[in-house]
Amino acid sequence: xxxxxxxxxxxxxxxxxxxxxxxxxxxxxxxxxxxxxxxxxxxxxxxxxxxxxxxxxxxxxxxxxxxxxxxxxxxxxxxxxxxxxxxxxxxxxxxxxxxxxxxxxxxxxxxxxxxxxxxxxxxxxxxxxxxxxxxxxxxxxxxxxxxxxxxxxxxxxxxxxxxxxxxxxxxxxxxxxxxxxxxxxxxxxxxxxxxxxxxxxxxxxxxxxxxxxxxxxxxxxxxxxxxxxxxxxxxxxxxxxxxxxxxxxxxxxxxxxxxxxxxxxxxxxxxxxxxxxxxxxxxxxxxxxxxxxxxxxxxxxxxxxxxxxxxxxxxxxxxxxxxxxxxxxxxxxxxxxxxxxxxxxxxxxxxxxxxxxxxxxxxxxxxxxxxxxxxxxxxxxxxxxxxxxxxxxxxxxxxxxxxxxxxxxxxxxxxxxxxxxxxxxxxxxxxxxxxxxxxxxxxxxxxxxxxxxxxxxxxxxxxxxxxxxxxxxxxxxxxxxxxxxxxxxxxxxxxxxxxxxxxxxxxxxxxxxxxxxxxxxxxxxxxxxxxxxxxxxxxxxxxxxxxxxxxxxxxxxxxxxxxxxxxxxxxxxxxxxxxxxxxxxxxxxxxxxxxxx
Amino acid sequence: xxxxxxxxxxxxxxxxxxxxxxxxxxxxxxxxxxxxxxxxxxxxxxxxxxxxxxxxxxxxxxxxxxxxxxxxxxxxxxxxxxxxxxxxxxxxxxxxxxxxxxxxxxxxxxxxxxxxxxxxxxxxxxxxxxxxxxxxxxxxxxxxxxxxxxxxxxxxxxxxxxxxxxxxxxxxxxxxxxxxxxxxxxxxxxxxxxxxxxxxxxxxxxxxxxxxxxxxxxxxxxxxxxxxxxxxxxxxxxxxxxxxxxxxxxxxxxxxxxxxxxxxxxxxxxxxxxxxxxxxxxxxxxxxxxxxxxxxxxxxxxxxxxxxxxxxxxxxxxxxxxxxxxxxxxxxxxxxxxxxxxxxxxxxxxxxxxxxxxxxxxxxxxxx
Numbered sequence: 001x002x003x004x005x006x007x008x009x010x011x012x013x014x015x016x017x018x019x020x021x022x023x024x025x026x027x028x029x030x031x032x033x034x035x036x037x038x039x040x041x042x043x044x045x046x047x048x049x050x051x052x053x054x055x056x057x058x059x060x061x062x063x064x065x066x067x068x069x070x071x072x073x074x075x076x077x078x079x080x081x082x083x084x085x086x087x088x089x090x091x092x093x094x095x096x097x098x099x100x101x102x103x104x105x106x107x108x109x110x111x112x113x114x115x116x117x118x119x120x121x122x123x124x125x126x127x128x129x130x131x132x133x134x135x136x137x138x139x140x141x142x143x144x145x146x147x148x149x150x151x152x153x154x155x156x157x158x159x160x161x162x163x164x165x166x167x168x169x170x171x172x173x174x175x176x177x178x179x180x181x182x183x184x185x186x187x188x189x190x191x192x193x194x195x196x197x198x199x200x201x202x203x204x205x206x207x208x209x210x211x212x213x214x215x216x217x218x219x220x221x222x223x224x225x226x227x228x229x230x231x232x233x234x235x236x237x238x239x240x241x242x243x244x245x246x247x248x249x250x251x252x253x254x255x256x257x258x259x260x261x262x263x264x265x266x267x268x269x270x271x272x273x274x275x276x277x278x279x280x281x282x283x284x285x286x287x288x289x290x291x292x293x294x295x296x297x298x299x300x301x302x303x304x305x306x307x308x309x310x311x312x313x314x315x316x317x318x319x320x321x322x323x324x325x326x327x328x329x330x331x332x333x334x335x336x337x338x339x340x341x342x343x344x345x346x347x348x349x350x351x352x353x354x355x356x357x358x359x360x361x362x363x364x365x366x367x368x369x370x371x372x373x374x375x376x377x378x379x380x381x382x383x384x385x386x387x388x389x390x391x392x393x394x395x396x397x398x399x400x401x402x403x404x405x406x407x408x409x410x411x412x413x414x415x416x417x418x419x420x421x422x423x424x425x426x427x428x429x430x431x432x433x434x435x436x437x438x439x440x441x442x443x444x445x446x447x448x449x450x451x452x453x454x455x456x457x458x459x460x461x462x463x464x465x466x467x468x469x470x471x472x473x474x475x476x477x478x479x480x481x482x483x484x485x486x487x488x489x490x491x492x493x494x495x496x497x498x499x500x501x502x503x504x505x506x507x508x509x510x511x512x513x514x515x516x517x518x519x520x521x522x523x524x525x526x527x528x529x530x531x532x533x534x535x536x537x538x539x540x541x542x543x544x545x546x547x548x549x550x551x552x553x554x555x556x557x558x559x560x561x562x563x564x565x566x567x568x569x570x571x572x573x574x575x576x577x578x579x580x581x582x583x584x585x586x587x588x589x590x591x592x593x594x595x596x597x
Numbered sequence: 598x599x600x601x602x603x604x605x606x607x608x609x610x611x612x613x614x615x616x617x618x619x620x621x622x623x624x625x626x627x628x629x630x631x632x633x634x635x636x637x638x639x640x641x642x643x644x645x646x647x648x649x650x651x652x653x654x655x656x657x658x659x660x661x662x663x664x665x666x667x668x669x670x671x672x673x674x675x676x677x678x679x680x681x682x683x684x685x686x687x688x689x690x691x692x693x694x695x696x697x698x699x700x701x702x703x704x705x706x707x708x709x710x711x712x713x714x715x716x717x718x719x720x721x722x723x724x725x726x727x728x729x730x731x732x733x734x735x736x737x738x739x740x741x742x743x744x745x746x747x748x749x750x751x752x753x754x755x756x757x758x759x760x761x762x763x764x765x766x767x768x769x770x771x772x773x774x775x776x777x778x779x780x781x782x783x784x785x786x787x788x789x790x791x792x793x794x795x796x797x798x799x800x801x802x803x804x805x806x807x808x809x810x811x812x813x814x815x816x817x818x819x820x821x822x823x824x825x826x827x828x829x830x831x832x833x834x835x836x837x838x839x840x841x842x843x844x845x846x847x848x849x850x851x852x853x854x855x856x857x858x859x860x861x862x863x864x865x866x867x868x869x870x871x872x873x874x875x876x877x878x879x880x881x882x883x884x885x886x887x888x889x890x891x892x893x894x895x896x897x898x899x900x901x902x903x904x905x906x907x908x909x910x911x912x913x914x915x916x917x918x919x920x921x922x923x924x925x926x927x928x929x930x931x932x933x934x935x936x937x938x939x940x941x942x943x944x945x946x947x948x949x950x951x952x953x954x955x956x957x958x959x960x961x962x963x964x965x
Contacts, residue, residue: 519932519935519937519955519958519959520935541955541958542807542808542810542811542954543807543810543811543954543955544954544955544956544957544958544959545782545810545827545828545953545954545955545956545957546827546956546957547781547782547784547827547828548781548784548828549827549847549848549906549907549910550844550847551605551847551853551855551861551863552605552620552855552859552860552861552870553861554847554861554863554868554903554906554907555861555868555893555895557906558899558902558903558906560957561906561957561960561961561964562961562964564957564958564961565925565961565962565964568961568962576931576934576935
């Protein structure tokens with residue numbers, strides 16, 4: 001294909017602003033798929049994605065429009081996958097920025113738009129859902145145009161749902177997005193912008209050929225991981241897999257690698273050929289590191305092998321998932337898992353429960369801390385239980401948070417950010433009604449319930465996104481919880497020293513409500529080192545008898561006791577105390593009144 | 598096994614159904630008393646093989662057995678086998694001098710009176726027909742008829758009952774010098790009219806009433822009574838064992854035969870419950886057939902587990918022989934560590950005083 005006839009583009013949008021519907025409509029209009037065989041939202045393949053309205057795995061689809069080859073590269077829509085989004089964007093020359101005509105710009109719109117601009121993409125602004133009665137195409141167009149420094153008249157106004165004006169979007173892509181500029185004769189280089197794992201064919205890499213030509217059966221090499229493999233098959237999606245003999249500069253397609261582990265081929269890596277290797281990889285490769293950690297334990301300890309198998313299988317499909325065995329005194333054998341962010345954690349958890357039918361206990365999420373050891377080495381700690389009780393220096397990850405809210409909630413959002421140790425960065429009016437705030441916040445303050453709090457304090461109007469902004473020193477301490485004088489490792493938390501007293505108190509209060517009365521008094525304490533900072537007591541039960549038991553109701557009474565016994569088995573045994581599973585999540589619910597005033 | 602030595606006879610008739618009651622009862626139907634007694638005797642005949650040649654106890658429970666037409670009740674008693682302990686349950690207002698004398702002459706040795714409470718306002722909450730004086734009168738009539746073994750049932754934890762009310766009830770009961778007392782915490786059983794009306798109130802009062810059980814035990818043992826079972830107390834008499842021998846049979850895990858509607862029998866590995874429906878019961882036995890029954894297999898260690906559950910209700914140590922599989926060793930070790938059970942000697946197990954107040958939880962813990 002003549003490079004000048006190729007256009008590679010992505011669609012970027014906030015969740016629910018209509019990205020998938022627009023993609024469907026494009027496929028339909030270009031007759032890649034007939035309306036009849038159209039499965040709605042074709043690009044979102046996993047069941048879970050469909051339900052949550054988000055896309056995790058990118059795919060690329062080739063369509064034809066007025067003599068041009070258009071490659072639509074799908075991007076994940078969420079903050080946790082920023083790196084993956086940026087790789088997808090790097091494979092394109094242009095992007096459609098889709099904004100809901102009723103909602104206007106949201107935090108994710110901004111984050112992704114900036115990402116696209118940083119990647120040097122030409123942006124075609126699109127205002128969608130103009131068919132809705134509450135749509136304000138003029139207002140939304142002005143917001144988008146302001147954001148891009150463009151003229152509102154350049155905004156394409158469409159309804160992806162009805163198909164109205166979608167052809168104008170295709171025309172705009174051909175006219176405004178430049179063709180790829182690679183060198184067809186140079187040694188081959190292709191960007192791996194995504195990958196997935198097929199049970200029968202191994203790792204499938206989605207690639208954008210930048211320079212040169214790749215041919216079927218050629219020996220290839222991934223430049224960062226140095227993995228070598230043969231191109232078992234090359235092809236593109238239209239939208240079904242269509243094998244070809246070659247993929248040339250500017251084209252987008254797939255390579256079937258035969259590799260058995262997703263981790264051997266990283267997103268962002270550069271492929272070249274063994275016979276005619278490129279001298280330098282494409283820029284931008286990063287080793288993505290998980291930032292949010294939580295313990296995953298089977299509710300029934302007998303299910304440990306099933307959990308291990310399930311994680312092994314998930315890892316094949318999710319190179320960002322990290323896990324290692326963890327043993328908790330309180331919860332037994334499980335895994336400490338690392339995630340890109342909270343949504344990633346939620347997705348993994350749901351897949352484990354849904355696809356593998358596991359009953360899980362997930363401990364409160366925490367972040368990666370960097371701790372200075374006595375010997376002068378920095379160590380990364382992923383688990384509060386491993387956080388030293390005495391630390392010289394500790395660093396915690398920070399994020400740059402972007403929040404968009406109606407102006408009446410600015411005060412509430414600022415208060416929340418201040419409570420969470422945020423540093424105000426920037427505020428601007430996107431429109432007379434809507435304000436964009438940026439804050440620098442410790443990630444550790446966000447992982448618990450920040451998003452829930454933000455939603456509840458803004459009656460659901462706030463949109464939120466964040467980007468990692470490196471590590472900074474923090475005055476952090478480890479707060480331990482003792483139940484009946486035994487430290488419960490799974491309840492330890494790392495907090496800023498100034499908040500330690502309040503959170504410790506709230507946590508023990510919450511635990512007192514969650515732990516049922518036992519056959520003896522149960523003291524619950526929060527402590528920093530040996531110093532107890534808060535204490536509550538679950539008073540012993542004074543009576544627990546079955547009042548009557550005669551010949552007529554022996555069976556019924558026996559069954560009552562058997563049920564009582566079953567209830568006990570569902571609890572986790574901490575020393576002599578039975579602790580219900582919910583109590584381990586108590587730390588998640590202490591955000592409400594944690595102001596230090 | 599040579600057959601059950603304990604017989605339960607269910608007499609379901611009542612003058613009125615109390616709101617808290619979930620027993621099998623029948624209000625009215627005076628016309629069917631005769632037919633019912635016929636049916637009972639027919640069932641007894643059909644199950645004769647299940648009974649031992651000599652019985653130890655017979656218990657006539659209800660319902661209100663003494664609401665049964667007196668001639669029918671006397672005819673029934675006369676037709677039953679002999680036993681050293683024959684107990685009849687009675688509501689105080691039904692006990693006339695004639696009834697007391699008739700029961701005594703028919704071989705009844707023990708009467709269990711449903712007193713429940715002596716506070717008029719609390720009797721109204723329970724929808725009891727009798728007044729406090731009916732209880733006193735009933736005891737006197739029974740004594741006059743030479744009954745030397747009278748038990749009173751008391752209920753505590755009644756909505757609105759204060760600690761002072763409870764102490765007054767215990768005092769009033771003790772003043773009547775019964776040989777035996779059963780004290781039950783009121784159970785708001787799901788689905789009863791009472792729970793519907795008072796469930797909320799009971800939940801509100803739960804904390805305030807938490808120590809009532811301790812009070813009952815302290816007051817009665819203080820008055821010299823033996824707390825021989827979770828909810829049962831008897832006077833200590835060097836000459837006689839005043840425990841309910843019939844109920845003791847249940848708690849010791851013995852076999853028993855129950856006849857009448859809703860009655861349960863347990864013989865070896867089989868347990869069955871008769872239909873609770875009067876019409877069907879009468880029809881079946883009228884045709885000479887056993888009534889419809891719900892069967893339950895209590896083999897496979899079930900009875901051993903029940904022996905643990907029931908035996909630990911008693912103040913005497915539970916012999917452990919043959920019960921090893923009924924215990925969860927971890928749970929047992931745990932409650933032992935908490936000082937809730939102890940082993941008076943290698944072969945027995947018993948609840949400690951504190952363990953007895955937590956008997957349900959302790960048993961759930963140590964049962965396999």
